[in-house]
Amino acid sequence: MNRLRALFLLPAWAFTLLLFLGPLLIIVAYSLRTKGVYGGVGPPWTLENYVRLFDPLYGVILLRSFLMAAVSTLGCLALAFPLAYYIARSGRRKTLLLNLVMLPFWTSFLVRTYAWMFLLRDTGLINSALLAAGLITEPLPLLYNDGAVIVGLIYGYLPFAVLPLYSNLERLDKSLLEAAADLGARPSQTLLHIVLPLTAPGLRAAGVLVFIPCLGAYLTPDLLGGGKSMMIGNLVQNQFTSARDWPFGSALSLALMAIVMFLLWTLLRRDGGEML
């Protein structure tokens, strides 16, 4: 029985060890090496790449990334909460509405991000419509700035916020809301004192699920930010491509991973591990 179990688990273990842990170890090794003259990695072993992380130049990019991710996460939560609340209260149409939330996943993220470029660019749908309506005379600068990146990030990760919030709100006992109203709480007070505290685990889960991919995003800032809005993901990508500095790129991505793991650890500890 145990042998059989081991046999069935073998593919998963082999996959994890070889294809997940393996590359990670390679990255760790690269981060401790020196950049070759024509790219690539070579001797000697060094901690130089980690020291460079503390260069204020990169600190600024890291800080920017945190700020962009934080703003996007807050935007996602603000949009997702009422939406999840509505879905959780909509009876038989729940399944339909949830499927609509998932619908964007049916096409590639890249294609959808390109679609946003068509919406936002100077000759795009929004500017053309506004120009045609005579509301503006010059196209609004909608694309290639931080705003565009944040809109793209919110759009991309909104479903990740809706789902955990929905599962939390769906379990919220309706009689608690009635009890609050019964005792004199206006709807806003019920929201503040009852609904939000009771859905805090869902809010934290949604926040983590959105914040982490936003922090590491590179496609959205690359396409919608037009290179003007660099985030840490773009910096990593840069080191591996145009800068040809694999060791420093590796150190950067490990640093990003460490930050994310620290965040997860703090939050998971708080919710006793049941958050995700």
Add this chain to the structure above:
Amino acid sequence: MGDLSLDAIYKDFPSHRVVDGISLTIPQGCFYSLLGPSGCGKTTTLRMIGGFDEPDRGTIQLGGRTLNGLRPYQRPVTTVFQNYALFPHLTAAENIAFGLERRRDPDAARKVQAALDIVQLSAKAGRLPAQMSGGERQRTALARALVVEPELLLLDEPLSALDPKLRKQMRLELKELQARIGITFLFITHDQEEALSLSDQIAVMHKGRLEQIGTPQQIYLQPATRFVAGFLGAVNWVGDVGVRPELTRISREAPAPGARVLEATVNSSMFLGDCLQVETRTPAGDHIIAQIAHGLGEFRRGDRVHVWWRPDDEMALPQ
């Protein structure tokens, strides 16, 4: 403060009419029960008084002030919910303080302490609902609803989640509490024993309508309909006449003249602890059950007996 009056209240659900023209007046300070089987519309009636549902037609007034259209937080009415609906993230004291804080009551701390004392929960003030027993939760819910000094307290089957022993104890405490604070209690229940023992007045509800309103004695001894008679306790029916088993006597010899007498044969005899229950059958085919005290004789299957009762104990209720 004042009387609660419902005037011709109707409420339809998509599939059927739940409340079908209810009118009643509950005097201030009364312990009033709305008694009926599940699905009779009593909970919907309570929800309309609390403001959680609106009647389709009819007016609800409290002390002459119309409550229709007011949100629950605008009504001087609070509720003890069937599952208590305690806020799980707040302690007993915080649950009780909730309503006072919404009112920005400057005296909240003292009132919470007083409420905790009244329901004897001072030692459990810091407990979360999950750390309390059923009885403690029930008392917290009661204190939470009473501490804001409502004009009317609604209780939606508040004892049904408790085990039988605790239920009887809480029944006593509830009755005492109501007598002490003197505000109107509207108590919803499907348990006739609960309604009979607690209430000043009972309204019996069936299929969205009121069958009868009266004191426990009136409802039990002079039921207005067969439904009321049967819902409040067992009845021996002989044609259009009914009599309660505990008012039915049984003897081998014929009783003194003046009693209503039937001859019958004993079917079974059962010891119920507090009484002996003898089930008999008359030649006409009626089942007559008599509950008698111990020591009034032994009866065995096949014994020929007389079953009888005083004419005063009869309930004449045509089918």
